[in-house]
Amino acid sequence: MTTDLYTVISNKQVAPSIFSMTVKDHLNLPVQPGQFHMLKTLAAEPLLPRPLSINDVENETLTFLYEVKGDGTKNLAALTTGQQLRITGPLGQGFNIDGIVGNARLPKVLLVAGGIGIAPFKYLARSLAKKATVSLAAGFRSNPYAIDDLKEFVDDIKIATEDGSYGVEGRVTLVFNPVDFDVVIACGPTPMMRAVKEMCKQAKVKCILSMEARMACGIGACLGCTIRTTKGMLRVCADGPVFDANEVIFND
Amino acid sequence: MTKESLAQVPDLSVDLCKITLKNPVIAASGTCGFGLELMHFYHPSVLGGFSTKGLTLYPRPGNHGIRLHETRAGLMNSIGLQNPGTEVFVKEILPKIRGLTNCLIANVGGSDFDDYIEAVEMVSAADVDMIELNISCPNVKCGGMAFGIRTQDAAAIVKAVRPACKKPLMVKLSPNAHDLVEVALAVQDEGADCLSLVNTFSALAIDVYTRKPVFNNVTAGLSGPAIKPIALRMTRDVAKAVQIPVVGMGGIETGIDAIEFIMAGATAVQVGTAGMVQPDILPKIIDEMAQFMASQGISNLKEIQGII
Structure with missing residues (x-):
């Protein structure tokens, strides 16, 4: 995993509130399906990056499919070809x-x-x-x-x-x-x-x-995204986001 | 590098309780785990030091429900001191992280006097460089902040813990104290070697659709750039009043922010929330401090410490 500025190749709406953004994967790090990245535009607000799962990895590009829900994803949706954003990743345990x-x-x-x-x-x-x-x-x-x-x-x-x-x-x-x-x-x-x-x-x-959770650091340090599991409180960002269903305890 | 250019390299090192930090930037407790997560982005030895996730005598699962909530220029958290307990820390974690820094600060909290004393005794006897006594965590019942609000409580816990602490004792103060300067002075009198401030501000967020507080505990701790001007003022208030070193924190995002805290009287600074916004920000803050010093002809931070 690393943190760096990436360049937008395309960012288009594919359905109401749903966007697909492709960035140039200049670092070409190995990515497992099910892993995610933390994305943040260069705007100061909102403070935290947004965790987005990886939609596709192909020809030295990374693609993210995301729903615009709040200020963070609204900023992402406004990015145009050639603009830069900060991406940290790949993060978490993906599908084995x-x-x-x-x-x-x-x-x-x-x-x-x-x-x-x-x-x-x-x-x-x-x-x-x-x-x-x-x-x-x-x-x-x-x-x-x-x-x-x-x-x-x-x-x-x-x-x-x-x-x-x-x-x-x-x-x-x-x-x-x-x-x-x-x-x-x-x-x-x-x-x-x-x-x-x-x-x-x-x-x-x-x-x-x-699994999905609100995250701050995305790298396993802050313990903000934990969920209840049979192994105790586990971090969605670092222990997951992929879990065996038998481990996950859903709150009533 | 020539002798001339060497002479122009600013000296960022600072002395904190007889430990020489290579620079004054310390990763704040609760934002860097046990230091291992940082290694994906930089080696923690480039920092002045780091403070571990808050440790308690017994393992704690942390709080249920929402633990994070973003605000304008800020972050509210209610983690609830999720940690593996002091014994697991000393036996299993410490050997893995000891080599990462020459200023390993173990942050220790508790819920009553006996817990605090036993936890500090155990951790300070291990190979850590400093204890940061957390009397300011706002997110657990009696889990610290209860001791950091009233002066007599703060004095009593430091008095109780001091004889058990075999390492320099840093006491982390709460901005929610009724009289922060009075708490600082009392804690100094009871034998604290240095102070760190501020922990998070007790704050509230409401979900108007459910008509409930966002957090199960109703309140949570606010950090981030939103608190910086207040934290800076508090750092100055305390630094002016006490004789022991002060480690300032609250919303630092840049080298310039860190310089402000030094000018306000801090010997060193801690950075928390900014490291979660961008995981490699702490080394950048150190670089920016060096650049600022070079540009202003400052060769040692002592020249500007406490000038305001």
Whole structure:
């Protein structure tokens, strides 16, 4: 990991409030799928950088898919080609591809995305391609996004929208059954993560979660982003963001 | 390098309780873990020193719920002294970090007199260079700040801990003290070797949609550039009043900010929040101090310390 100024190659809106930013990866550090970076524009405010998972790594570029939610992501969305921003990373423990694939020949892996939780799955699916049979179940409030990006790497896509505008009407948990898979990997809002964990537990299927938390340092020093786990309070930034679902304790 | 250019290199070294720091910039407790995380960005030996995450006699899981909240030019935190306890620190962590700095400051807190005394005794007997006594953590019940608010409580805890402390004793003061200068003087009288100030300001944030405080503990500690002018004033107030060295902190982001604290009377400074905004900022602050000194013809920080 390192911290440096990066140059924006492109930064475009792909759906309402959803942006995709590609920067020149001049350092070309090895990045695991599921890892994240801390991004901050050169503006003084807001103070802290924002943690964004890596969407894709290709041809000496890094791509981040992000939702504009507050001042930090609003600043990021305003960046234009050629502008610089500070990026620290890659950070955290990403997906362990060998662990996911295991000894099985082409294991069946399901990726479950809730909204912007789809962000880390492009690079993950790319990394799993040819090693596993990858399916995607993606849930959105309304219009889906970032699906076309994944088509190249996944064998099957099921979509749910809460307003029924596309695919199955309702939550993403309606469109899959964990027993059909060897491993389920989820990234999305907490209620979805809790539900997916529970479904996999019932089905006795291995479940891996990529967690999100408010962060300050992003490097494991400040203990601001800890979550409850069976191993005590663990740091999402340094011990995660990828956790075995059995370890994560969801607060009631 | 020629003799002439050597002569122009400003001397950033400072003496703090008979320890020579190569420069006055210390990583603040709770913002640099146990120093290991810094190594991804620079070797901690380039700093004047670092202060560990606050240690307590027994392990603490820390607070539940939201631990961080950003404000204008500031950061509120309520970590709650999550730490592995003094025994794990001494046996497992200290051997890994001892070589990282020649000024390893162990920050120690507690919830009652016995806890404080036992923790200080254990940690100060180990191979650390200094103890920073935390009587100012605002985020745990009786976890420190209770001792840093009223003068008689601050004096009593330092008096109790002093005989157990085998290393120089730095006492970290709370800006929430009823009378900070009075606390500083009382702590000095009870045998503190130096002071560090300020810890975070007790502060409040409200989620108007849930109609609840953002933090489970209602209040949390505010740090960052928002507090700098107040911290600077407090550093000067205390430095003017006491005879022991003062380590100033609160919102330092640049070398110029650090120079301000030196001019306000600080012997050294600590940097916390800025290191979380940009992980390699502390070495940059040191470079900026050197550049400022060179540009102003200052060869030693003593020339400007306490001039305001």
